[in-house]
Amino acid sequence: MSTTDETRAARPAGRPRSARAEQAIIDATLDLLGEGMNIAELSIEAIAARAGVGKTTIYRRWANKEDLCVDALARLKSPLPELRGESVREDLVAYLEVVVRDSCDARRRCVMSIVMNDAERHPRLVARVRQALIEPRREVLAAVLRRGTATGELRADLDVPVAMAALIGTVTWYMRDAGPDGTTESPAGIAERIVDQLLAGLAPAA
Amino acid sequence: MSTTDETRAARPAGRPRSARAEQAIIDATLDLLGEGMNIAELSIEAIAARAGVGKTTIYRRWANKEDLCVDALARLKSPLPELRGESVREDLVAYLEVVVRDSCDARRRCVMSIVMNDAERHPRLVARVRQALIEPRREVLAAVLRRGTATGELRADLDVPVAMAALIGTVTWYMRDAGPDGTTESPAGIAERIVDQLLAGLAPAA
DNA sequence: CCGATACGCAACTGTTTCGTTTCGTATTTA
DNA sequence: TAAATACGAAACGAAACAGTTGCGTATCGG
Numbered sequence A, B: 001m002s003t004t005d006e007t008r009a010a011r012p013a014g015r016p017r018s019a020r021a022e023q024a025i026i027d028a029t030l031d032l033l034g035e036g037m038n039i040a041e042l043s044i045e046a047i048a049a050r051a052g053v054g055k056t057t058i059y060r061r062w063a064n065k066e067d068l069c070v071d072a073l074a075r076l077k078s079p080l081p082e083l084r085g086e087s088v089r090e091d092l093v094a095y096l097e098v099v100v101r102d103s104c105d106a107r108r109r110c111v112m113s114i115v116m117n118d119a120e121r122h123p124r125l126v127a128r129v130r131q132a133l134i135e136p137r138r139e140v141l142a143a144v145l146r147r148g149t150a151t152g153e154l155r156a157d158l159d160v161p162v163a164m165a166a167l168i169g170t171v172t173w174y175m176r177d178a179g180p181d182g183t184t185e186s187p188a189g190i191a192e193r194i195v196d197q198l199l200a201g202l203a204p205a206a
Numbered sequence C: 001c002c003g004a005t006a007c008g009c010a011a012c013t014g015t016t017t018c019g020t021t022t023c024g025t026a027t028t029t030a
Numbered sequence D: 001t002a003a004a005t006a007c008g009a010a011a012c013g014a015a016a017c018a019g020t021t022g023c024g025t026a027t028c029g030g
Helices: A019-034 A044-051 A055-059 A065-074 A088-103 A106-117 A123-151 A160-178 A190-200 B019-034 B044-051 B055-059 B065-074 B088-103 B106-117 B123-151 B160-177 B190-200
Strands: none
Touching: A019 A044, A019 A055, A019 A065, A019 A106, A044 A055, A065 A123, A088 A106, A088 A123, A088 A160, A088 A190, A106 A123, A106 B106, A123 A160, A160 A190, A160 B160, A160 B190, A190 B160, B019 B044, B019 B055, B019 B065, B019 B106, B044 B055, B065 B123, B088 B106, B088 B123, B088 B160, B088 B190, B106 B123, B123 B160, B160 B190
8 A cells, every 4th residue: 555545556656647637627627618618629728727737737637639538527416316216206307407507508509519510520528428317317307207197187198208308408599699608687487387388288288 | 794693793802712611511510510519519620620711711700609609500501391281180290200300410409409409598599590490380380279260170279389389399308209310210100199199188088 | 906804823921729749846666 | 776667747848729911913083
């Protein structure tokens, strides 16, 4: 066992890499991406400058921009929505409230726009984000919908893929031209309004 | 009156500008944007090469990249959806079918991503696209929804902004991870399925 | 024909930014 | 202390691009 907390084998001798520098690099990367930068526009120089670090320190750790971004984006993992599981309506509202909150976070919005735009240019990176951030959430929502059709809280013949698109797409689109940043208001209760209108339908009560 | 079809004043004498070159430049610009290029990444050199044109020919016509893009994007105007106006449901299906068709067009998808990403960097350009392409369509949809609440085909207390987000957001989100390009299928009748499920609601018939 | 203008092409200058290398210093193990 | 490695700063050569100019040719009006 070494003198420090390093339990793995022998330390390779020489000055160890600074964990602070590493964190600063990751933070700077996410900052810049969060300010609307492309992967293409993102430059190692800008990251180094923002992090207060020499370019060498970055190149020593990552072979290229994409590797760095993959590592950086993996840190964005946000907790899954906490669902109480008592009523489907309540769970859907809670779920959409998380989506609303996320849509006000510049970092997350920029990450989503990268996922949508650069899928062809950076398939590895986008695949990792999808698998780490998006898929788990989709699965949570799908489970709520399936439960709803089983308990009778949702119609038995529900088209689940369409319903998922309806819930997420509606709130995303609404936030797009309502509160670009959260600058305006994220109208309290928007999640509830959307869920209730989607549950009840646009047509009159028949 | 000149010898040609030019009815405006005297022609300025000298070889007239080639309409073919102009069209080729516009096409090349839209091509490159349609391949996923940013405004920032788009280079005059690339446009000239793609169009089979000298850079001079471009600089003679437009002072800068943004001016060129503004002109190019203005050519994307697509006809408004043809609505028969007999039933609201039928009109909504027709409207969404246009959205589905557009979402399979690479050019349009890239233009939308520019509108979403570069709003701050190119406000003039984005404002023009919004006003020329987006607003007219939104107004058509809003009119259908208002008509529906008046005729009783839609619930009287309909939240119109939410309903618009639901219709457009659902189809957009669905197409996003179903048929990225139209490569797969744009499942026939998806517009109809979405409209019917949104009209009826996710909850059982009560 | 002549003058004027547009055309495509190639060359040029100046700027930016990239990824790499070099250098002097700091920190760790042996 | 000596060897090894990391650090930040600076400089370097290569590449891409902007915007301009010159050249030979093409197309217009008169």
